[in-house]
Amino acid sequence: MNGFDFVELAGKRAESVVRLAQDLVRLPSRGGLDDYGPVLDRVELWLRERSLPYRRLYGPDAGCVGLLVEIEGGRPGSWWTLDACLDTAPFGDEEAWSFPPTAGDVVGGWLRGRGAADSKLAASVFCHVAEDVQRVSGRLAGGLSVLLDVDEHTGQFGGARAFLADPDARRPSGVMIGYPGLDDVVVGGRxxxxxxxxxxxxxxxxxxxxxxxxxxxxxxxxxxxxxxxxxxxxxxxxxxxxxxxxxxxxxxxxxxxxxxxxxxxxxxxxxxxxxxxxxxxxxxxxxxxxxxxxxxxxxxxxxxxxxxPPFRLGPDQEPAAAMFRSADVLGAGVKAKTAGPSNIGNLLAGHNVPATAGFGTRYEGLHGTDECARLTDLPLVHALYHRTVLDLLGAFRPA
The missing domain is CATH 3.30.70.360 (Alpha-Beta Plaits)
Structure with a gap:
């Protein structure tokens, strides 16, 4: 498949991606405030309907802190992880919003509501990438994990911690975190x-x-x-x-x-x-x-x-290098960025797991009022992650 094929396929899948993301935005899941059960249940239903293998991850207090999807390839190789959170920031002053924080509607090409940008749209994209990968898993090397975590916006990162501590989880060679933002891939952070x-x-x-x-x-x-x-x-x-x-x-x-x-x-x-x-x-x-x-x-x-610890991936270090290869094929003008704020990549760096953050759709109101995500960017974002995962799993190398 060339770059156009990936974007065209992603365009055909966009309606399904948006529909799942809308369902998730309409289910409040503010970190430390709401019950995560409904949003986790909705994703589980979607995964079961498509026969994707998944299981729940639990924290020290026995509460569910995330879902883990694991797609194993037909040949030995490295495992890679896509990560997006299903919990969100608080709503803040709801009177200041021009629409309900759980609207989950699409207006003027924007998905509106808390979590649209961070990171329920990315969670939906990653679920669809898992489905795409499962269809061709027999010819791939290694495997793909999709971590859909909660307890992220509390600052506890319970889902990621449970994933790293789980003795049955495949240790990833790298993680790609689905934060929003179309211009950069964060490859490091203080x-x-x-x-x-x-x-x-x-x-x-x-x-x-x-x-x-x-x-x-x-x-x-x-x-x-x-x-x-x-x-x-x-x-x-x-x-x-x-x-x-x-x-x-x-x-x-x-x-x-x-x-x-x-x-x-x-x-x-x-x-x-x-x-x-x-x-x-x-x-x-x-x-x-x-x-x-x-x-x-x-x-x-x-x-x-x-x-x-701080972290910063080198220009040839995976999974960042694969993301930039895909960006070149797809014609996306993406730059490497070292971020001032810390993110979950720092937690992973403490476990010697390299990570990137972003690429995602453009956005407004992140953690603030009137959060929304630009859906015209969705096909390119979906295509980049789909192609990058296939690249990392050896789809473009001789068997």
Whole structure:
């Protein structure tokens, strides 16, 4: 098949892809808020009707955190995974929407509703790619997994974690994540190191004649020190610099009491020049500087809550290379991108699994008001993933 054939076939399948995506958008599945059962049930019904092999994945609390479809080829080879989430961001202020967040309708060539862009349309595309692959699986090498996960927008990534921990799941040689966006394929991202920093001070009355450096004042000084900390810049290994942000400060109550404790959330975006241990050491040095300048009754505490490594695939590293080969065949002008925000690719990088994020349709209102996805992009997106998977599974190489 040439590039035109893939796009033409995807165009013929577009009505079916959109219909399933509409059904999914109409079923609210906000991460941590809604019952995921209905949206999982709808996908299961679609898979059963087409005799696609699937099973549920469960988290530590025995709750279902995703569906896993596995299509085995007729010859030995590597396994590859398509991943799209079925849960969504919250609706936010529903009064600000110009249509219901679960509309699931198509207006002016746009699929409308929460999850249309992130990532229920991609989930539908990947289900259809699995069906396409199953039809020719006997002549393919290795296999395809499709992970349709929930518990993603909570930040827990329960579906991906369950997939990686499942002893029966085929270990993927690479994962392609179905995030939206037509112009780029994300092949790397800064990692993250996060901690809660707790500063202490003697409590007191704000009207007391005794001068006391409060925990609020100590926290304010800590923010100044953190903001002025010197971080590595971009270099030949990674095109983005490290970044440190204080994202939350909590403590105190009312006006008459100077508090004895303030908690700060510190977020450090990692690069190869500043990894997790280096970030921990940097924050530790700043905390020591604070305690030396403004001695506390109890040393300032740093509790790490998350650490993901940065990642960046090389130009010839799969599955990114296969995506760019398909983009060339299909005439899609796609660029490689290293992202500032972290994504599930960082979690996978911690398990030595290379990952990409995007290519997907253009969109508006992602995680915001009036989310929608542009359906005119759908045939090209579907064609690229279909061709890329067949390429990775050896369809274009001699048996």
């Amino acid at each position: 990692g993250l190191w996060r901690a809660v920093v707790t500063v202490h001070a003697p409590a007191g009355h704000s009207g007391s004649s005794k001068n006391v450096v409060s925990a609020v004042s100590r926290a304010a000084r800590l923010v100044q020190l953190l903001d002025s900390a010197e971080l590595p810049g971009a270099d030949y290994r990674f095109p983005l610099p490290a970044k440190l942000s204080v994202t939350s400060i909590a403590g105190g109550s009312g006006w008459s009491v100077t508090p004895d404790r303030v908690d700060l959330n510190v977020d450090v975006r990692l690069t190869p020049a500043l990894d997790g241990p280096a970030a921990a050491a940097l924050v530790g040095d700043v905390v020591a500087q604070l305690d030396a300048q403004l001695p506390p009754p109890v040393p300032t505490e740093v509790v790490e809550v998350a650490c993901w």
